[in-house]
Amino acid sequence: MTKLLVRASQIGAAVSVLLLPAAARAQLTIDPSYAGTFNLGSGSPVAIVIGIVNWALGLLALVAVVLVLIGGFMWMTAAGNEEKVDKAKKILSAAIIGLVIILAAWGITIYAINVLGTATGSV
Template sequence: MIKFFAIFILVFLFLFNVSFVLAAELPNPLGGIKDPREVIGNVIRAIFGIVGSLALAIFIYGGFMWVTSAGNEEKVKKGKDMIMWAAFGLAVIFVSYALVTFVINAVVGGGGSSGGQAIETGEGILLPD
């Protein structure tokens, strides 16, 4: 009986041996964003990315329509108009993206320094040299 019990314990220990694994910590998918202004800025940038992609798709569709018009003047004009308005839309999107990025950086990033190197004081306030 003791021999059976010893074999049972040995089999149990070998079969159900738990090895501890040092698993890697998962990174925060938000990237450590704690400020709501940064979240709003990221949402606005994502919206501009989507709108720019849509304008580019319309630009490509206008070119496709123009190429496949087979000499039909109405389709050629429609394709040219789509390309012209898509190019105008892309220009407006790029300018508005630049302006919004400038404003977001000014609000979130403090607007840059007035010259000199920024240093961090004991209170966490950034001041120029």
């Protein structure tokens, strides 16, 4: 098992080293002619990443809110059964902790984007 893990690590390192020059040739904007040819947007890569991060965090927040609702429903319909109440409490606490983590991640990304954007002058 360790040989397999070592081999997978070696392959991963080799692939990342081979892809490193491609990252160095990245551009800040996409040429509109290429964007039209390949059906891409013409926004900057930073704006695209910001959009993806906001979309993913919004989806995760929606999942956390649904879990809070499920936990609350389970608690209300437990009818005094301690096992069901404990399960509902675990779901509620995990969902609330997840929601706090998601909101913290969102705040950190907004802060990092603002700080790095003003430091480089690109955002």
